[in-house]
Amino acid sequence: MECVVQGIIETQHVEALEILLQGLCGVQRERLRVHELCLKSGPNLGVVSSEVRLLCDLDQPEPTWTVKHVGGAMRGAGAEQINALVRTMVESKVSKNALRLFNALGYKLDHExxxxxxxxxxxxxxxxxxxxxxxxKMPKLHAVDEAVPITPGIQIVEVTAPATPENYNEIVAAVSSFCEYLAPLLHLSKPGVSTGVVPTAAAAAASLMSDGGGTTL
Known part of the structure; x- marks a missing residue:
């Protein structure tokens, strides 16, 4: 299982967010450049359609591939009361031939x-x-070098952590506690629950840029 929250931030404030995260996390950032292909099963693979994501890490000297299946979210009164989405998730490293394999199995590219x-x-x-x-998004198939922003001026922030049925409450509490430190810049909530840009972001960003960041927790 995994716990996940998401939010948005204006690109002009991303540098300030990076400064804050550097202070909070106490580790160096890693560059992110991932080509994500969403595949959906064809009619020959059962009545219920399934979806998998192939993730290609382009920042490695030799691109590496991961297949990920995101399952349903936890439901019930307990799920409604917690601040993060808890869902099942399975992922595994795969070879560069994974796309060919899934195509042979009957999966079709939905979007990338x-x-x-x-x-x-x-x-x-x-x-x-x-x-x-x-x-x-890509203007044509697999044209990563021609990709253009879907929402210019806005970036997505996602916080995730692995969990189990036994400890998800503890993990959600840890994620929620960490997210409180980011509140002046952005609000993080369950995926699909949009809260927009935080009004205090500009002032918080200006303060962070002037003092050089936060304190390591």
């Missing part, structure tokens, strides 16, 4: 994206990952 930005990976109860990226 290019995510460009940076990420931080750090330990806080669990291994938490914060990614900040511009989401881009």
């Amino acid at each position: 994206l290019l995510k460009v930005g940076f990420s931080f990976h750090f330990q806080r109860v669990a291994q938490i990952t914060v990614s900040v990226s511009s989401v881009n």
